[in-house]
Amino acid sequence: MxxxxxxxxxxxxxxxxxxxxxxxxxxxxxxxxxxxxxxxxxxxxxxxxxxTQDELLVYAMQLVKEKATARITEIAMQDLPPKEKILNIMLQIVPVNDETMAEMEVWFAFTAHFRHKQDTFDAQHDRIFVGMQKIIDYLDQFNLLQKNLDKEIEAEKLYALIDGLALHMMLEPQRVNKDRIVRVLVHHLNSICVGEPDE
Amino acid sequence: MxxxxxxxxxxxxxxxxxxxxxxxxxxxxxxxxxxxxxxxxxxxxxxxxxxTQDELLVYAMQLVKEKATARITEIAMQDLPPKEKILNIMLQIVPVNDETMAEMEVWFAFTAHFRHKQDTFDAQHDRIFVGMQKIIDYLDQFNLLQKNLDKEIEAEKLYALIDGLALHMMLEPQRVNKDRIVRVLVHHLNSICVGEPDE
The missing domain is CATH 1.10.10.60 (Homeodomain-like)
Structure with a gap:
């Protein structure tokens, strides 16, 4: 065809x-x-x-999601130590390079544009939250997660942390650069995982 | 006059x-x-x-900031246990009621609108980051902060967490309600503070 x-x-x-x-x-x-x-x-x-313009915008946004999902799936298939894999996946969501920064800008502009046209565009944000639950489960399966953590709350916290960092990297790039993002994410992973901290 | x-x-x-x-x-x-x-x-x-329209929009956004700052200052002056005070301050930023949700909506729409008109509007986001540094310092002064924490990274993490929660409360209110926000924030405060966890 x-x-x-x-x-x-x-x-x-x-x-x-x-x-x-x-x-x-x-x-x-x-x-x-x-x-x-x-x-x-x-x-x-x-x-x-x-x-219509909205049809085009919805398609363009859909494509942003597909590209991000494809990159994350590729990393998920790689043979990497679990914590390194999780860190790499998170760095596909937080905009640490030109490609992901462009995606973040587009996402932000789209979300603001469609915020008051809910029937045109279902944001389906919950898909990302489900991804965060999977990350927490993944760490748990490898016995890396500290005991007695509330996994639901940890998933919500990780999701907020990642989207907050993404937002600040876009809006306050003077302070929030890639080095700083990696430090915060590694620090957070260490704070919920058992064993020797990675640096 | x-x-x-x-x-x-x-x-x-x-x-x-x-x-x-x-x-x-x-x-x-x-x-x-x-x-x-x-x-x-x-x-x-x-x-x-x-x-001009932009002059009006900039003024309206300025007023949102002043209102939030006034509420936070009022709480800061109250005689409250330190952790309770910090939690209350954070709940002035995360949109847990109609007033703060309206502010969040307005902030989001303004930021998207002025994103590509940087000369018209200086976002001054760093002021909020400075507030986060003050919160971490405040906990430290009361000897509530765990030893060996990197205070700069903790301030960045707290800021990302709060703005991420605010964003998700606005965009995904079905899952992210006030109860859940309070649980995540109390959990986070407990994770960086010494002593018995508050519930």
């Missing part, structure tokens, strides 16, 4: 053009006209792939 | 009308026209108090 594949490929190119426009000009600048120009398409051609 | 006082009072009324419009319709709905209508003013009268 070469035609269907081309169609999907073109939709991805348009989504990537959308991210670039949002990164440069914010959501207010992300008009269909500017996105078409950035993608090198006519307005009519773009409308062939996405009939 | 009654005239000056009236002027400031009217500006506050307009700011409050702005919050209501943002809460209901999001930042996209916060046009000068709608805000004037919500405030019961003509467009010309509103322009007498704020000559």
């Amino acid at each position: 070469p035609k269907l594949i081309d169609h999907e490929k073109r939709r991805k190119q348009i989504a990537e053009a959308t991210w670039r426009v949002i990164l440069e000009q914010g959501m207010e600048g992300a008009t269909v006209r500017k996105i078409a120009k950035e993608a090198g398409l006519s307005l009519g051609a773009l409308r062939h792939y996405f009939s | 009654p005239k000056l006082i009236d002027h400031e009072k009217r500006r506050k009324q307009i700011a409050e009308a702005t919050w209501r419009v943002i809460l209901e319709q999001g930042m996209e709905g916060a046009t000068v026209r709608k805000i004037a209508k919500e405030a019961g003013l003509s467009l010309g009268a509103l322009r007498h108090y704020f000559s």
Whole structure:
């Protein structure tokens, strides 16, 4: 089905053009006209792939999620010491490089944009919380987790910590850099795990 | 100077009308026209108090910060056991009631709106980080903080935790309610403090 594949490929190119426009000009600048120009398409051609601006934005956001999920799945399959694996996974969510920072910016702009259009866009945030529960379970299975911890509360705490760090790295990059993020995350992992602290 | 006082009072009324419009319709709905209508003013009268939309938005955001700061200062002056005082202060930042939830919504919408207009609006986020450093110092002065903690990292972690919880309470209220927030915060305070855990 070469035609269907081309169609999907073109939709991805348009989504990537959308991210670039949002990164440069914010959501207010992300008009269909500017996105078409950035993608090198006519307005009519773009409308062939996405009939409304919201349809395009929802697709572009979906693609951000898929990319992050793919990176995390790849790390999850690697043969790494458990704590190192968990740290690497967390660094796919906190924006420590240009790619993840762009994703964070796009996520923030999208969330603000769709906040008052709940019927258009279901944020499905709970999927990330479920991921945090899995991380805590994973540490527990390897007998790395301290005894007597409330796993539900630890998952909620880890989730808040990661999203808080992500937000601050985006908004306060002068203070919150990658080194600092890694120090906080390693410190947190050590504080809930048994055994010798990793540095 | 009654005239000056009236002027400031009217500006506050307009700011409050702005919050209501943002809460209901999001930042996209916060046009000068709608805000004037919500405030019961003509467009010309509103322009007498704020000559541009951005000037009004910056003022309205400033007022959110002042209100939160006033509440925190009031608690700081109260005669309370140190850990209880700190918990109460943190609950002024995490949106656990209608007033703080409205502030959080407004903060989120403003931040997204001004993200790509840095010259118009200096977010001054670092002030909150400085507050977190003060909280950690305060616990230390009362000999409540565990020894050998890295106070800078603890302040960064506390800040991330609080803003992450605030974000999740706003975006995922089905799971993240006030009870859960208090449990996570008490758990965190106990994990960095010496002595018997409070429940």
